[in-house]
Each structure stands twice: as structure tokens, then as C-alpha cells.
Amino acid sequence: MDKTFLISMLVTFVTSNDVLKFEPKNPADLHLDGSLPSGVTGQWNKPKFCKKLDCPEYQVVSSTEDYEERIYSTSNWVSTNLTGLDYNTAQYTMFMKLFKYISGANEKKIKIDMTVPVTNRIIPGQGPACESDFIMSFFISSSVAEAPKPSSDDVYLNTKDEMHVFVGQFGGYAMTYDTWRKQAQKLGAALDKAGLSYEQDFYYTAGYDSPYTLFNRHNEVWFFKK
Numbered sequence: 001m002d003k004t005f006l007i008s009m010l011v012t013f014v015t016s017n018d019v020l021k022f023e024p025k026n027p028a029d030l031h032l033d034g035s036l037p038s039g040v041t042g043q044w045n046k047p048k049f050c051k052k053l054d055c056p057e058y059q060v061v062s063s064t065e066d067y068e069e070r071i072y073s074t075s076n077w078v079s080t081n082l083t084g085l086d087y088n089t090a091q092y093t094m095f096m097k098l099f100k101y102i103s104g105a106n107e108k109k110i111k112i113d114m115t116v117p118v119t120n121r122i123i124p125g126q127g128p129a130c131e132s133d134f135i136m137s138f139f140i141s142s143s144v145a146e147a148p149k150p151s152s153d154d155v156y157l158n159t160k161d162e163m164h165v166f167v168g169q170f171g172g173y174a175m176t177y178d179t180w181r182k183q184a185q186k187l188g189a190a191l192d193k194a195g196l197s198y199e200q201d202f203y204y205t206a207g208y209d210s211p212y213t214l215f216n217r218h219n220e221v222w223f224f225k226k
């Protein structure tokens with residue numbers, strides 16, 4: 001077998017297992033004071049599911065088969081709110097508003113690179129004919145020194161303080177409200193079983209792939225720790 005091929009395989013293996021998958025096993029390893037764990041370089045190693053796009057930095061506090069507990073560092077986002085009955089119409093409307101912002105509908109008329117995840121904060125309606133409250137957000141990469149002001153009044157910049165979340169992860173296409181709702185219920189049940197306390201009024205969905213990505217799709221639901 002080709003020697004170069006073997007070496008590159010080995011390098012990939014070592015990199016992906018030892019560095020990319022660094023997950024602190026206990027809170028003492030978190031280094032929340034900003035110091036770096038031994039063996040880790042100053043650069044954040046983003047998870048594989050972000051693929052080539054920038055995504056917000058977090059530390060894993062613990063993980064089980066059913067959920068992962070993460071602490072996200074303070075991060076910047078651009079968001080838009082919508083209250084509506086129809087999930088798909090709401091999604092499309094909000095996505096287009098944010099997409100226009102990164103495509104140049106901003107004070108400096110600049111393009112900003114797409115990032116992941118696209119999050120959606122959902123406060124479910126109280127019944128089948130009740131409207132739900134949605135807030136869709138795009139992450140603003142830390143490589144953007146100063147995000148320009150949005151041109152549209154419905155689009156706003158915001159900074160999210162450290163977020164402590166319980167995350168449920170799944171693959172495939174998540175295009176319907178029902179898919180997300182079922183995943184949120186599943187995660188909620190796992191957290192209840194573990195006796196963990198979390199905000200119940202809302203949850204987040206986090207999508208990492210465009211509809212054109214066919215394989216290795218990644219989706220998440222988040223509950224905020226109480």
C-alpha cells in the first residue's frame with residue numbers, strides 16, 4: 001500500500017481522536033478561567049458537524065447517550081422575531097430576512113460568511129390553533145470584527161451571554177415542526193429521568209446543514225439549564 005496514504009491516514013486519525021474530540025471529563029477540566037487544558041493549542045477545535053463553516057465555541061461539561069451538556073462562550077448573533085401559526089412559512093420568512101442581512105442588507109453593504117448553526121427559539125403555542133413565537137438567529141463569527149447594523153427594522157444584532165444547555169443530537173432531515181417537537185419531547189423525557197432542571201417554556205432548534213447536504217446531516221435541540 002502507498003506509504004504516503006498510510007501516513008496521511010495516521011495523521012488524520014491522531015488529529016481527529018486526540019485533538020478534535022477533546023472533551024473534558026469533569027468540570028475541573030473546563031478551565032473556565034481562560035487557561036488552556038494541557039495538550040490543547042490556543043485555537044478552538046470546532047466539532048466536525050460544523051464542517052467548513054464557523055460555529056460558536058463551547059465546552060462539553062458531560063455527555064450521555066441521550067444528551068450532552070454544554071457551556072457556550074458569550075457569542076454574537078443576528079436575529080429576527082416572528083409570531084405565527086404556520087411553521088414552514090415562518091421559517092422561510094425569517095431565514096430570508098437573515099439571509100438578506102448577510103448578503104448585504106446592512107449599513108456597510110457588506111457580505112458576511114454564512115455560519116452554523118441556524119438556531120430557532122420556539123415558544124410553542126398553547127393549543128393546535130394557537131400561534132407560536134419564533135426567534136431565528138444566525139451566529140456572527142468572531143472573525144467579524146464589528147457586525148454592521150441591519151438595514152431592516154425587523155432584524156437586530158444581539159449578544160448572548162454564556163449559555164448552559166442540554167443538547168439532543170440527531171441526523172437526517174429535520175424539515176417539519178413535528179420532527180423538532182418529537183426530538184424536544186425525547187430530550188425533555190431524558191432530562192426528567194435524570195432529574196435535571198431546565199427551562200420548560202421554550203426550546204431551541206439548531207440546524208447545521210443546507211437542504212443540499214445529503215449525508216452526515218446534523219441537527220440539535222437545546223433546553224436551557226435552570
Ligand SMILES: *[C@@H]1O[C@H](CO)[C@@H](O)[C@H](O)[C@H]1NC(C)=O
Nearest residue numbers: 080081082133135153154156
Ligand atoms: C423578540 O422577542 C424577544 C422574546 O420574546 C423579546 O424580548 C424582544 O424584545 C423581541 N425583539 C424584537 C425586536 O421584537
